[in-house]
Amino acid sequence: MYRLKTDQGKIFKQLVYWTARIIPVSVVTGSLVALFLWLLEWATETRWAHLWIIFLLPVAGVGIYLLYRFFGKDAEAGNNLIMDEIHEPGGGVPIQMTPLVLVSTVVTHLFGGSAGREGTAVQMGGSIAALFSKWYQLAKEERSVLLLCGMAAGFGAVFGTPVTGAIFAMEVLFIGRIKYNALIPCLISSLLAHVVCSAYGIHHTLYSITTRIPAAIVKKGGWELSFDFVLLTKVIVAGIFFGLAGMAFAWLAHTLKKLWKLLIKWDWLIPVAGAVVILSVSYLLGTFDYLGLSVTNPDQQNSIVSAFSYGGVTHWSWLWKLVLTAVTLSAGFKGGEVTPLFFIGAALGNTIAALTGAPADLFAGLGFIAVFAAATNTPVACMIMGVELFGGENILYFAIACFTAYYFSGHSGVYKAQRIDVPKTTIKP
Structure with a gap:
């Protein structure tokens, strides 16, 4: 019984420890994702209202290249850089990844590139988490956990799917294995970032499947x-x-x-x-x-x-x-x-x-x-x-x-x- 109480006490202490460190990362990430989604909507509406702008796509491409060429450092690697840093901490994730990927993604969509938004949200979350891990002076293993939380926060906020965001961050690192060491921290960060993003008035697209296929029927004697x-x-x-x-x-x-x-x-x-x-x-x-x-x-x-x-x-x-x-x-x-x-x-x-x-x-x-x-x-x-x-x-x-x-x-x-x-x-x- 004493051992059980000791273990539970350690777990509670660990949750408090991580929650205190996750909250700032999640709030900043959720806010950035809200800004990103607002800019993305503006870019999409502007492109459809002024379709001639797509002819500037080649110029936009050169602009993105130059941004990363002169200011990008290692940020060009994107999600792969964050995942490599989680696998083997050491190289670091540059904070300039956040403004670079935010601006370049909005530019891509404004001028007609066919792309998504998850990569941008995950990269922003990862780079913000990396910055806070430096401020916290975390050990290597703890930096990896915080990076996972940043990924989860970005994904959960951008799609409005907090549980998916938590599982995705832990599952995407390895084919065939989920890293459960960050289970609760990732869930907290994903949920909090989603709440913060929604608090800015951001609404996610609603999809509906009206078809319902019954998996069971009731008959005499039970199911x-x-x-x-x-x-x-x-x-x-x-x-x-x-x-x-x-x-x-x-x-x-x-x-x-x-x-x-x-x-x-x-x-x-x-x-x-x-x-x-x-x-x-x-x-x-x-x-x-x-x-x-x-x-x-x-x-x-x-x-x-x-x-x-x-x-x-x-x-x-x-x-x-x-x-x-x-x-x-x-x-x-x-x-x-x-x-x-x-x-x-x-x-x-x-x-x-x-x-x-x-x-x-x-x-x-x-x-x-x-x-x-x-x-x-x-x-x-x-x-x-x-x-x-x-x-x-x-x-x-x-x-x-x-x-x-x-x-x-x-x-x-x-x-x-x-x-x-x-x-x-x-x-x-």
Whole structure:
């Protein structure tokens, strides 16, 4: 009994210790994310109101290159730098990462780059946490925990999913393992940053899945499980395609980054070439719906929101978003991968639903989280995200889609700093 009391006392003391250090990080991160989301909305509305501005995308690309060239230090590595610092503390995360990624992401969206927002929020949270860890004079292991809290705070605040933010930060470091040493600190930081961000009046996009598939029915004598095996089969097959889509995105983004270096001698010309490709593809497609976040569009077509209804996207919308986002990020523009992955998954899910007769809203939601799970190797976080965004009634299908996609994406991923702890297969060739 004495040992139990001693352990509980140590745990309580540790929680107080971390909470006191987390609060400032979370408040600053939540405030910065609120500012970022407000600027992002302004940039999106300005671009649609003055569409001619997209012709300045090449100039914007050069500007971003010069910013990082003269002021970026190691900040160019982005999320990978933060993850490497958590794996092996020592190099540090520069505080200039915050203003650089904030400005460059807003510029990317203002002038028409196809990118997301998670990378920016996570980088801001990580760099703020790194700054506070220096002020606190923390030991290496404690610095790693605080960096995880910064990542969780950024992710939870930018999407309005605090539980997902906490799990994502711990799950994304390793394929096959979750770092539970920061479980409660990450949850506290993610939740607090979300509360702070919301306090500024920031509203997140609401998604809805009206389809409800009962997992059980009541019969005499108690409960009896009853599944729609046809639908279950469709979800598994869709999960395979979601996994392949996530793998394709990661492969294309990494391959294009290498290809730019091989084909173009002067680094400052790479974003110019990328911008030309983005604008050319958009003109050939006859639409600019795939630029920016693509959460919503003025014409209410080819967006994440419209993908939850039949006919809301074309059958190949997911592919065009995949290509344009890979070109944008590989060419040096800034933002994140996650929101474009949401679009890719939702649009692909809509297409699969149309071809198989499945519910469009359910399969769009499954793709929304499953392609994200595949590309980032975070199936547990993505399953929880499904519950936070869409409700828990269809959690069985969330789990099946995310876990299937996770395995069928192989060991690829958008984050180079992610390490393999438990391989996805033990079968030797």
